[in-house]
Amino acid sequence: MTTILVTGGTGTLGRLVTERLRAGGHKVRVLSRHAEPYAVDLREGGPGLTAAVTGAEVVVHCASTPRGGDEKAAANLIAAARRAGVAHLVYISIVGVDRVPLGYYRAKLAVEEQVAQSGLGWTVLRTTQFHDLVLQVLQTLAKPPVMLLPAGISDQPIAVAEVADRLTGLALAAPAGRVPDMGGPEVHTLAELVRAYQRATGRRRPLLNVPLAGKAYRRLQAGGHLTPERAVGTGTFEEFLAERFPARG
Structure with a gap:
């Protein structure tokens, strides 16, 4: 039995990783800002972080936020992990x-x-966007009377459960450095994803493709966030929607 700390263990991915590790008979500690007994803000560190990593053999770092602070959080986690001999x-x-x-x-x-x-x-491990995140984006885009889509953008969504399976296996294996990327099974334009969402939910909105500016937008148009050569996922976005909205699926 291995003692494993999962940061962000109550989140979309971390929760599934925790479930899989526990099902395998491992002792899992869940660290998040509100999950006792390891309720820790990684950006602040402190005694709670020390207690969480002490005795852990493996740390799976899932905690992240686009609101900022990931680098500080990682620095605190790494320092604590080194002291604890992770x-x-x-x-x-x-x-x-x-x-x-x-x-x-x-x-x-x-x-x-x-x-x-x-x-x-x-x-x-790097992966493409989870189905759940793509759905959140589409739900936001569907709020106005017209869905405004960044022109020329595609995505390659992947099932979070498949990522959790892979991450669990990596946590139980020897350190491997950067492993091959994981991409969803299909690359779709945003318009295709929107139409699938509309079919699944019955929410009809006209679409308007809007060209944007900037280097990041050009890199997205060029597919910099995609990995079609590593389309190893199997669960499709349509299947995800059918499960999420069963009445129409």
């Missing part, structure tokens, strides 16, 4: 963090570098 640090990242100059992507890339330079055994 053998393996596993980090979940995003496909394209080294190609698309978005602020959040830059932070994720910086954390990757922190992990690689930590002196700990480490593994980094």
